[in-house]
Amino acid sequence: MVELKQQTMCGIKSPAKRKGHGFTRKCASLVKEQRARIYILRRCATILLCWYIHGDE
Template sequence: MGSRSISKKTNNGVSRKCASLIKEQRARIYILRRCATMLLCWYIQGDD
């Protein structure tokens, strides 16, 4: 019975770590998307 609770805690820790990594990657993608949009708008505005 004790080994089941330990493996459950380990599994929970892994899923938390995975969720944290996914959250971080989503934030990075969001920032990159915003920067690309700003650069594109700046480039288009500069053509005038």
């Protein structure tokens, strides 16, 4: 019984918390990657649009 209390106090349950943080980090990483992709697509669209508009002159 004493061993069980020591195990829970020593951080046996911490991997569950780390798993939650790992999921949060993974989601944050995916969001950051998607934001970067959207930024690049937006820049490309802007460049192509400007090229199209200024190509007539």
